[in-house]
Amino acid sequence: xxxxxxxxxxxGRIIFVAACAATxxxxxxxxxxxxxxxxxxxxxAFLLLALWVYPVLMLFKNKSISRAWGLICSIASxxxxxxxxxxxxxxxxxxxxxxxxxxxxxxxxxxxALIFGVIKYIPTKSVENKA
Numbered sequence: 001x002x003x004x005x006x007x008x009x010x011x012g013r014i015i016f017v018a019a020c021a022a023t024x025x026x027x028x029x030x031x032x033x034x035x036x037x038x039x040x041x042x043x044x045a046f047l048l049l050a051l052w053v054y055p056v057l058m059l060f061k062n063k064s065i066s067r068a069w070g071l072i073c074s075i076a077s078x079x080x081x082x083x084x085x086x087x088x089x090x091x092x093x094x095x096x097x098x099x100x101x102x103x104x105x106x107x108x109x110x111x112x113a114l115i116f117g118v119i120k121y122i123p124t125k126s127v128e129n130k131a
Contacts, residue, residue, distance in 0.1 A: 002062075010120050011116070021109075022049060026039065028102055029101035031104075040107070051077040058070075059121065070121075075115060081107050082108060085108060
């Protein structure tokens with residue numbers, strides 16, 4: 001496994017940047033009602049990162065991502081994050097507001113980016129050092 005930014009194609013770079021942003025989003029507010037907020041870590045949203053393991057692992061191993069499994073993981077991340085955001089609607093003084101905060105919305109955005117990364121990713125060709 002190795003970090004190979006120079007040789008990754010657009011898909012690989014999207015996967016990597018999206019995974020970094022998804023990780024950072026865990027430390028951001030996922031729920032905020034003005035006077036109280038909770039991060040993705042305290043909300044248990046870090047469990048959604050399990051869906052990212054397969055694409056990121058294949059990227060670092062420089063192996064092909066099965067289109068089916070990659071899309072299942074990334075689309076599940078979008079669907080479950082959307083469901084999480086929808087579940088944070090609350091009624092306050094007769095008005096319905098959504099208490100989902102920036103961390104959740106960022107995670108949703110990068111989950112969508114993960115779909116494009118999976119579709120575009122092509123492993124780099126191994127170049128053997130001739131000695």
